[in-house]
Amino acid sequence: MGVRNSAGGGAEDPEDLAEVERAAAARLPGDVRDFIAGGSGDEVTLAANRAALDDVALLPRVLAGVQAADTSTSLVGTAATLPVAVAPMGYQCLVHPDGEVAAAAAAGAAGVPFTVGTLSSRSVEEIAETGASLWFQLYWLRDRGLVAELVARAEAAGCRALVITVDVPVMGRRLRDVRNGFTLPRTVRAVHLADGPSSAHEPRQVGSGVAQHTSAVFDPAFGWRDLEWLRARTRLPLVVKGVLDPRDATRCVELGASAVVVSNHGGRQLDGAAPSAVALPRVVDAVAGAAEVLFDSGVRSGVDVLRALALGATGVLLGRPILWGLAVGGERGAARVLELLRTEFAQALLLAGCADVDAARGLATAQAAPTRRGAP
Template sequence: MRAAAGATTTADAWNFVEGGSGGEHTMRENGLAFDRVRLLPRVAVDVAGRTARTRLLGLPVPVPLAVAPMAYQTWLHPDGEVATAAAAAAAGVPFVVSMMASRTVEDIAATGAATVMQLYWLRDRGLFRELIGRAEAAGCAALMLTVDVPLLGRRLRDMRGGLVRPATVVAANLGGAGGGAGAGRAGRSEVALHTKVLFDPSLSWADVAWVRSVTRLPLVLKGILDPDDAALAVDAGADAVVVSNHGGRQLDGAVATATALPAVVDAIAGRCEVLVDSGIRGGVDVLKALALGAAGVLVGRPLLWGLAAGGAPGVTRVFDLISEELHEAMALAGCPDVDSARRLRTSVAGGGC
């Protein structure tokens, strides 16, 4: 699916999807860290009637995954987020709407997908409040505040190519802020310049508590890696946290999420739900995330590959592959359900149990 997507997208769009920050060390390490996790399968367990059904972000799901928030999806396919959300609705999994989506939250919710609205901390507090109100009115199940982007990471692929969005690829939830005009310039990313104007780097825990106070929706904090921050997130009223390094697109050199996850789970101590993203590439990775303590995962780039390669049917194919792989891995690991998957022992390649 990745190969098919790469053959159908423009160089700018492909670099935007595939690129990480700096030397892309953290982006690569995300996958390698999941690769190093080893599972200790259980045997003589009846897995004939196994199920991956559970609850995620308060919603019943057939498999413990949701669609990660990803911007500007019409860059990859004309239907963009509406196609991805339609596939998510068919699969029965939640769709997290990026604040920078190229289709509105209202259009995305109209697909029937269970939606969660992702937000960045904006300089314009009025617009921030307006987006919360729109999310509530659209029937979103939760808000997801991304807390690891005081400014955009130094994404060298975008800068070297002079990345400019096409004029048709807009931030639809922000009143249709348009794409870049004219040609790009080496050393400059139009996307980075756009977000620098919008995002406020002053976000504090007091601000997080304020966000908690102005909405009735559950609040998810995305971008947690340090266990101390996980504890502070609970104190600020978070109903869930996402262990995330933004897919390796923020601080290059940050710890991989599979490495950070167990300590965050320990710090949370069951007080709120813990999810994880960055580096999930198949059903075995989902099982590993569960064994490391996550309630579920957010899947990102693989779904964009499916979208670029084949629209909604391409996304559906990715969902189907991950689900099939997860069910097979659960059977082979002796897990009849998600709770038993969370009780699996793990080791790290080269280390002990």
């Protein structure tokens, strides 16, 4: 499995994120493309994420007298030029040799937080050298000692928040990977973990080597007491990612979470789970301002960022588009993705009559999901 990418080519200056994705798809081997783009099962939730966002109709304000929009904000105590952070995504060296280092450098230059993943193919220490504002994402591992070690490494590297992903007791059955018998090339590995007896590199005649590896190292018994243990283990803000039910969001806040991320893992876990945009308003109402509510799964434009804010989100996590940009042109490609998002979001604010991010959260929407309090 080789990676075909370069900084050159016909999509150096794409005009939207869909164009970046098309350029990346043309460069990447089919199994890598499927690993990134695919969802679980029949990909019902994957498709529903996009449809639900498209169903959110914004009600722009007029005669607002807004001449320029301020896109800056703060996310979980981290200053950001946009209400956007780069989501945790593993194995980024699959799409470009510089992997997470290049993506983090692009995020740092753009002034948005970058989330280092447990399954990162570059170490948190290497990534910290970019100077980007970093968060660190944890999967709950069978080895509690390794969890504690990763927390300590994240703190020592200057990470500003811990993001604990709670919707992967086991990896969803991602049929594209199963059919492709997807494994990692020997040049790419989760550097924060030991390969152990069940390696993601092992050739398999049936199934996904990556799923085999995660099943061996992830702890499916992860529960509320473990979250309490983690909260007591670190002074960093705790962000709980993968929440859809308002009852779980409330419990997270009760246990000291500074933020929750409304997410169905980009349609890659329970197929049939609610689209994140449908779940978001209910979670916002349940949390009632006691913690920040971030959003991911399906964000593909600056208008999508505005939609999430109008539904009550503090900000969004951006996932797959960063990988597509990285595949097209490394750091420059990822930077172009964030540049496009900034341009689109700033214009969307102006067209909606919003002077800043706070004003965007006051927009009303017309949509199928329950309407937020105060909106018509």
